[in-house]
Amino acid sequence: MKHKVGLIGCGGIANQKHLPALKNASDRVEIVAFCDLIPERAEKAAREYGAPGALVCTDYRALLARPEIEIVYVLTPNVSHCELSVAALEAGKHVLCEKPMAASTADARKMLDAYHKSGKLLTIGYQNRFRPDSLALKKLCEEGELGEIYYANAHALRRRGVPTWGVFTDKEKQGGGPLIDIATHSLDLTLWFMDNYEPATVTGSAFYKLGRTLRPGSQGNGMGPWDPDKFEVEDAAFGFVTMKDGSLITIDSSWILNSTEERCASSYLFGTKAGAELTGVGGANNEKLYLNTVMANKQVKIDVDTAAGGVDFFPGRKMDAKDVECAVWLDAVEGKRELVVKPEQAFVVTKILDAIYQSAETGRQVVFD
Numbered sequence: 001m002k003h004k005v006g007l008i009g010c011g012g013i014a015n016q017k018h019l020p021a022l023k024n025a026s027d028r029v030e031i032v033a034f035c036d037l038i039p040e041r042a043e044k045a046a047r048e049y050g051a052p053g054a055l056v057c058t059d060y061r062a063l064l065a066r067p068e069i070e071i072v073y074v075l076t077p078n079v080s081h082c083e084l085s086v087a088a089l090e091a092g093k094h095v096l097c098e099k100p101m102a103a104s105t106a107d108a109r110k111m112l113d114a115y116h117k118s119g120k121l122l123t124i125g126y127q128n129r130f131r132p133d134s135l136a137l138k139k140l141c142e143e144g145e146l147g148e149i150y151y152a153n154a155h156a157l158r159r160r161g162v163p164t165w166g167v168f169t170d171k172e173k174q175g176g177g178p179l180i181d182i183a184t185h186s187l188d189l190t191l192w193f194m195d196n197y198e199p200a201t202v203t204g205s206a207f208y209k210l211g212r213t214l215r216p217g218s219q220g221n222g223m224g225p226w227d228p229d230k231f232e233v234e235d236a237a238f239g240f241v242t243m244k245d246g247s248l249i250t251i252d253s254s255w256i257l258n259s260t261e262e263r264c265a266s267s268y269l270f271g272t273k274a275g276a277e278l279t280g281v282g283g284a285n286n287e288k289l290y291l292n293t294v295m296a297n298k299q300v301k302i303d304v305d306t307a308a309g310g311v312d313f314f315p316g317r318k319m320d321a322k323d324v325e326c327a328v329w330l331d332a333v334e335g336k337r338e339l340v341v342k343p344e345q346a347f348v349v350t351k352i353l354d355a356i357y358q359s360a361e362t363g364r365q366v367v368f369d
């Protein structure tokens, strides 16, 4: 029997990631319901990817009322993640919610509580964990090749990369700009590599210098012009996080920054035995993994061949990150493996990013108990 899936939100990420991934996993799943506030989007997705007779609706409650649906994907703007995921868990569905988990710590806590009560699974769409370079670095960390990691940089830097579709510059619907949108990936990766989810203090700054002032024609944006009068979020934000064990993480994030480099979903780790540079997505040095150490009294930089040997989850098979994410998720639903992206981990990511916004606003350090 195939798993029956319902999608809430049929926009960008549904079409770029989940619909193709679910199609590639069509031996295990069928999509039987499509919900979007814009009916044409749900209709189009149903035509292209739906099982015969699939439900098309604009009210997510109609989708959740279908008892045959076992898995729900929440693919809507950030602020709605909490309401929709909690409702789906309470309706007895397993939930894959897109990143970030939520727009605030309070909302993420509600999701975590609903998850614990439901007995169902909840995961977050951090597909960057499933890139071959990320999986290789995770393994190196697990095997102690870096030693103790006491300093790390989580990078999410775009020079001019404002998303101009949907509601990304709408503070009320998204909760913020590049920090919540893309630093969520690099921080998730960094905490996962360090296997450290115990922040002690957070200090942050956010800048609103360029998004509200640069006019179309002088923006140079890779994704087309944005409307400066509707740009309500930060153009860049930076954080400084001390962890309870004394280690330090710095976070940088920008959609607009006068930098010569792009570095997204990227993490630099500095350990007692070696350092690692996961260059991340974008820029000249796409998805590379370098190690720094000393051999025979010489400083060496190693270019790790991350393609060789396949990925840990599916040895010998070369799969795209979105397909590994989907396969690993379905395995968890079937009880064949643990969740890889655990909601407790995504909760800490949200808690740190929320604290950076708080610190930026108040000018004070946030101290966790």
Ligand SMILES: NC(=O)c1ccc[n+]([C@@H]2O[C@H](COP(=O)([O-])OP(=O)(O)OC[C@H]3O[C@@H](n4cnc5c(N)ncnc54)[C@H](O)[C@@H]3O)[C@@H](O)[C@H]2O)c1
Pocket: 008, 009, 010, 011, 012, 013, 014, 035, 036, 037, 038, 041, 058, 060, 075, 076, 077, 078, 080, 098, 099, 100, 125, 126, 127, 165, 166, 167, 181
């Ligand atoms: N994993 C990634 O790398 C990645 C990349 C892009 C976006 N995302 C995340 O995906 C989410 C959606 O982003 P997007 O780019 O697809 O945005 P989008 O605007 O293209 O699509 C969102 C869709 O949700 C619909 N929608 C909104 N509220 C709804 C509701 N209550 N019920 C039903 N439909 C509703 C909208 O009409 C729209 O079609 C965001 O949380 C974003 O952070 C993740």
